[in-house]
Amino acid sequence: MDMHQLIRELREESKTKIVxxxxxxxxxxxxxxxxxxxxxxxxxPNLDALAREGTxxxxxxxxxxxTPGSGPGHLGLFGYDPLKYRIGRGILEALGxxxxxxxxxxxxxxxxxxxxGSGAISDRRAxxxxxxxxxxxxxxxxxxxxxxxxxxVEPVREHRFVVVFRGDGLGDAVNxxxxxxxxxxxxxxKGADPASQKTAxxxxxxxxxxxxVLKGDAPTNGVTLRGFARYPKIExxxxxxxxxxxAIAVYPMYRGLARLVGMDVADAGSTLxxxxxxxxxxxxxxDFFFLHxxxxxxxxxxxxxxxxxxxxxxFDAVIPQVRALNPDVLIVTGDHSTPSKLKSHSWHPVxxxxxxxxxxxxxxxxxxxxxxxxxxxxQFPAMYLLPLAMAHAQRLAKYGA
Amino acid sequence: MDMHQLIRELREESKTKIVxxxxxxxxxxxxxxxxxxxxxxxxxPNLDALAREGTxxxxxxxxxxxTPGSGPGHLGLFGYDPLKYRIGRGILEALGxxxxxxxxxxxxxxxxxxxxGSGAISDRRAxxxxxxxxxxxxxxxxxxxxxxxxxxVEPVREHRFVVVFRGDGLGDAVNxxxxxxxxxxxxxxKGADPASQKTAxxxxxxxxxxxxVLKGDAPTNGVTLRGFARYPKIExxxxxxxxxxxAIAVYPMYRGLARLVGMDVADAGSTLxxxxxxxxxxxxxxDFFFLHxxxxxxxxxxxxxxxxxxxxxxFDAVIPQVRALNPDVLIVTGDHSTPSKLKSHSWHPVxxxxxxxxxxxxxxxxxxxxxxxxxxxxQFPAMYLLPLAMAHAQRLAKYGA
Numbered sequence: 001m002d003m004h005q006l007i008r009e010l011r012e013e014s015k016t017k018i019v020x021x022x023x024x025x026x027x028x029x030x031x032x033x034x035x036x037x038x039x040x041x042x043x044x045p046n047l048d049a050l051a052r053e054g055t056x057x058x059x060x061x062x063x064x065x066x067t068p069g070s071g072p073g074h075l076g077l078f079g080y081d082p083l084k085y086r087i088g089r090g091i092l093e094a095l096g097x098x099x100x101x102x103x104x105x106x107x108x109x110x111x112x113x114x115x116x117g118s119g120a121i122s123d124r125r126a127x128x129x130x131x132x133x134x135x136x137x138x139x140x141x142x143x144x145x146x147x148x149x150x151x152x153v154e155p156v157r158e159h160r161f162v163v164v165f166r167g168d169g170l171g172d173a174v175n176x177x178x179x180x181x182x183x184x185x186x187x188x189x190k191g192a193d194p195a196s197q198k199t200a201x202x203x204x205x206x207x208x209x210x211x212x213v214l215k216g217d218a219p220t221n222g223v224t225l226r227g228f229a230r231y232p233k234i235e236x237x238x239x240x241x242x243x244x245x246x247a248i249a250v251y252p253m254y255r256g257l258a259r260l261v262g263m264d265v266a267d268a269g270s271t272l273x274x275x276x277x278x279x280x281x282x283x284x285x286x287d288f289f290f291l292h293x294x295x296x297x298x299x300x301x302x303x304x305x306x307x308x309x310x311x312x313x314x315f316d317a318v319i320p321q322v323r324a325l326n327p328d329v330l331i332v333t334g335d336h337s338t339p340s341k342l343k344s345h346s347w348h349p350v351x352x353x354x355x356x357x358x359x360x361x362x363x364x365x366x367x368x369x370x371x372x373x374x375x376x377x378x379q380f381p382a383m384y385l386l387p388l389a390m391a392h393a394q395r396l397a398k399y400g401a
Numbered sequence: 402m403d404m405h406q407l408i409r410e411l412r413e414e415s416k417t418k419i420v421x422x423x424x425x426x427x428x429x430x431x432x433x434x435x436x437x438x439x440x441x442x443x444x445x446p447n448l449d450a451l452a453r454e455g456t457x458x459x460x461x462x463x464x465x466x467x468t469p470g471s472g473p474g475h476l477g478l479f480g481y482d483p484l485k486y487r488i489g490r491g492i493l494e495a496l497g498x499x500x501x502x503x504x505x506x507x508x509x510x511x512x513x514x515x516x517x518g519s520g521a522i523s524d525r526r527a528x529x530x531x532x533x534x535x536x537x538x539x540x541x542x543x544x545x546x547x548x549x550x551x552x553x554v555e556p557v558r559e560h561r562f563v564v565v566f567r568g569d570g571l572g573d574a575v576n577x578x579x580x581x582x583x584x585x586x587x588x589x590x591k592g593a594d595p596a597s598q599k600t601a602x603x604x605x606x607x608x609x610x611x612x613x614v615l616k617g618d619a620p621t622n623g624v625t626l627r628g629f630a631r632y633p634k635i636e637x638x639x640x641x642x643x644x645x646x647x648a649i650a651v652y653p654m655y656r657g658l659a660r661l662v663g664m665d666v667a668d669a670g671s672t673l674x675x676x677x678x679x680x681x682x683x684x685x686x687x688d689f690f691f692l693h694x695x696x697x698x699x700x701x702x703x704x705x706x707x708x709x710x711x712x713x714x715x716f717d718a719v720i721p722q723v724r725a726l727n728p729d730v731l732i733v734t735g736d737h738s739t740p741s742k743l744k745s746h747s748w749h750p751v752x753x754x755x756x757x758x759x760x761x762x763x764x765x766x767x768x769x770x771x772x773x774x775x776x777x778x779x780q781f782p783a784m785y786l787l788p789l790a791m792a793h794a795q796r797l798a799k800y801g802a
Contacts, residue, residue, distance in 0.1 A: 029759070029761055030762060033454065033762070034762070037761075058779075062800055063404065063407070063785065063788065064778075064781055064785035064788060064789050065785060065788035065789040065790075065791060065792035065793075065797065066407070066411070066788065066792070066797065066800050067792065067797065067798075067799045067800060068799065068800050068801060069799050069800060069801035069802045070801075070802070071801040071802055072800055072801040073801075082800075082801070083402035083407070084402070086801065087801060087802070089802045092801075092802040093802070227802075341759075342759065344799075345799055346759075346792075347789075347792040347797075348761050369761060370762070370763070370764065373763060373764075373775070373777060373779075374775070378779065379779040379781075
C-alpha cells in the first residue's frame with residue numbers, strides 16, 4: 001500500500017492549521033567528546049517549552065547512513081518518499097536560480113571549462129572564472145539557436161550555469177557530457193530512448209555552436225553539461241494531503257522545492273522577521289505553512305559552531321510570535337543535520353519537536369539531540385512527519401472499521 | 402529503490418578502514434527476573450569504553466520476532482537484505498563442512514535413517530550413529546555413480562551428511578525426500594521445472610542405488626535428502642559497497658558465508674589470538690575486516706551462562722589490540738542473540754556499538770542490552786549497519802543535490 005494512496009483515503013476536511021518550521025541543517029555534533037551539539041549549546045527557552053509541552057523525536061531523512069541533499073531532505077518533510085521522488089540535478093540547479101521550469105523542459109547543469117587546441121579539456125572549471133565573466137559568457141551563449149527547441153542559458157556563479165532545453169517530447173535519459181577528467185574531449189550526448197535521443201540531438205547541435213561562439217574566450221572556451229532532468233511529475237500536497245499550502249522561504253531553491261509539490265510561494269521578504277510577518281499575513285488563507293530558515297545550515301557548512309549556535313537562538317526568538325497565531329500543530333525540525341564539525345550535510349538523525357494539544361507527553365525537557373533520543377516519536381523516517389501532523393490536526397480518519 | 406542500487410550510486414573511494422567484530426549469538430537474557438544478561442554480567446572495560454565513546458543501539462536481524470540462522474544473521478551484517486538473499490540449507494551445510502560449492506552444483510542435506518523390510522522409515526535419524534560410522538557410510542555412498550552428473554557425499558556428524566550433485570543445467574526446485582514422519586517410505590524427488598526435474602531424475606537414481614549399497618547396514622540402511630539448493634548468485638561486497646573485504650573466521654560455515662559475498666577468506670589460525678594477529682597481518686591490504694568469534698554462541702547453545710560470560714570477557718580483552726590498529730570505524734555486535742536461558746538462537750535484538758570519530762554521542766556508559774536500548778542508533782534492521790559504517794567512514798556521497 002502506497003502511503004499517499006492511504007492518506008487520500010483517510011484525509012478529512014478540517015479548519016485546523018499546521019506550521020512546519022524548518023531550520024535547515026539543524027542537527028549537529030559536539031566539537032569535543034562529552035561536549036554539547038550546537039542546538040544543545042544554544043539558549044532556546046521557547047523551543048524548550050515546545051519540547052516540554054509537545055512530543056519529540058529524531059527523523060531519518062532517507063535511510064540510516066544516507067546523507068541527503070536539500071531536495072530529498074525537503075521532500076521527506078513534505079510527506080513524499082525521497083527514494084521514490086527524485087529531483088534531477090539540472091532541475092534543482094534551475095530551481096536554485098529561480099528559473100520557472102515547466103513540463104516541456106529538460107534542464108542541465110553546465111560548467112565552463114578550458115579546451116586545448118586538440119579539443120581536450122585542460123581545466124574542468126575554466127580556472128574558476130568570476131561570476132561577472134560567467135554572466136557575460138552566458139549572454140553570449142544565449143545567441144545560440146537550435147531548430148525545434150528553445151534554449152535558455154542562465155548563469156549560476158563562477159564556472160557554473162544552467163541550460164534549459166524546451167520543446168515537445170524531450171526525454172531526459174541523456175548522459176553527462178562532462179567526462180570528469182582532463183586530457184580528454186567532452187563526451188557527445190546520447191539518448192537512452194527515442195525521446196531522449198531527440199534531446200541529445202539538440203544538445204549536440206547546441207554544444208557544437210556554443211564551442212564556436214566561445215572559440216576566442218579561453219579559458220572559458222568550452223562547456224560541459226550534466227544532470228539532464230525533466231521537471232518531475234509530483235502530485236501536489238493539495239491533491240495528496242488536502243492541504244492548501246504556503247511556502248515562506250527566502251532562498252530560491254527552497255521556494256522551487258515548495259513549488260514542486262504545489263505550494264503557493266509567498267513574497268517572504270528577506271529576513272526571518274519578514275518571514276514571520278508573512279506568516280501572519282497569510283494565516284487565514286492556508287492550512288499548511290512551510291517556513292524555511294537557511295542560516296543554521298550555512299553556518300554549519302562554514303564550520304562556524306558559535307555562529308550556528310547564534311542563528312539557532314535567533315530562530316528560537318520568533319517562536320512566541322508563531323505560537324501567538326494559535327496553530328493546531330507546530331513542528332520545528334531540520335531537513336538534515338549539518339554539523340559544524342563536519343562542515344557539510346550529514347546522515348545523523350534530525351531533532352524534531354511536534355507540538356499539538358493531542359500530543360502524548362514524553363520526558364524531553366530541552367530541545368536537543370540527546371534528549372530527542374528519549375522522545376515519544378522515537379527515530380522515524382522523515383516522510384512520516386506530515387502524516388503525524390495530519391493526525392494531530394484531526395485531519396485523518398480511522399483506517400478500517 | 403533498492404538499497405544496493407543506492408549504495409552503488411553514492412559510494413566513494415576512500416582509504417578508511419572498517420572493522421566488524423562479530424561475537425556470534427552475543428545478545429542474551431537474564432536467568433532471573435531483575436537479573437543481568439550474560440553481556441551485562443561480564444566485566445568488559447574495553448567494550449564499555451567503546452560504548453562511551455561511540456554510538457550504541459540494537460539491531461533487528463531480520464524482522465521483529467524472527468529468529469535467524471547463521472546465514473541470514475550474517476548476510477544482514479554484511480549489508481544484504483536477508484529476506485531477499487536466501488541461502489538454501491543444502492548450501493549452508495556444504496559451506497559448514499568447507500565444501501567448495503560451485504555454480505554447477507546443487508547441494509542437499511542428507512540424513513541416515515532406518516528402513517524396515519517394507520521400505521518404510523522406522524527411525525528418521527538411524528539411532529543417531531557415531532560420526533565414525535557416518536564417515537564409513539559416506540565412503541560407501543561415494544561408490545554410487547549416476548550417469549551425467551558427478552555426486553559428492555561428505556559426512557557432517559552423527560546421522561548428518563551432505564550430497565552435492567554437479568552437472569550442467571541442474572535446477573534446485575526439488576522437494577525434500579524426507580517425509581518428516583515414520584511408518585512411511587521416503588518420498589520420490591520431483592522437479593518443479595525441467596531443470597529441476599533433471600536434478601530430481603539424478604537424485605532418484607542415486608537414491609535407488611544408495612539403498613542397494615546400504616542394504617545390509619541397518620540401522621543406517623536408508624537416506625533422506627532435503628534442502629536442495631544451488632549456490633546463490635550474490636553481488637560481492639566489492640561490487641556493491643566498493644570494499645575490499647577480508648574474513649577472519651575459524652569455523653567453516655562463517656568462512657563460507659564470507660566467501661559467498663566475495664570476501665577473501667584468510668588463513669586465520671585457530672584461536673582468537675591467532676585471529677587478531679591475522680587482522681594485524683592483513684591490515685594494510687583491505688578496507689573491511691570481518692572477524693568472527695564463535696564461542697559466545699556455542700556457550701549460549703549449551704545453556705552455560707557463566708561460560709558465555711567468560712567468553713565475552715576473553716573477547717573484550719582483545720579490543721585494545723584491534724583499536725591499536727587505528728580503524729576509522731569499529732563495530733562490535735552479534736549476528737543474533739543466543740540466550741543461555743533458551744539454549745538456542747533467539748529473535749531478541751542484538752547489542753551494537755559503532756565507534757568512529759564522526760559518532761554522535763549517546764548516554765550509554767556500559768555495553769549491554771539495557772543500555773543499548775537508549776543508544777543513538779535506536780533499534781534498526783541489521784542490514785543498515787554496513788551503510789551506517791560506510792557513512793561514518795566517509796565512504797558515501799550525498800544523496801540528491
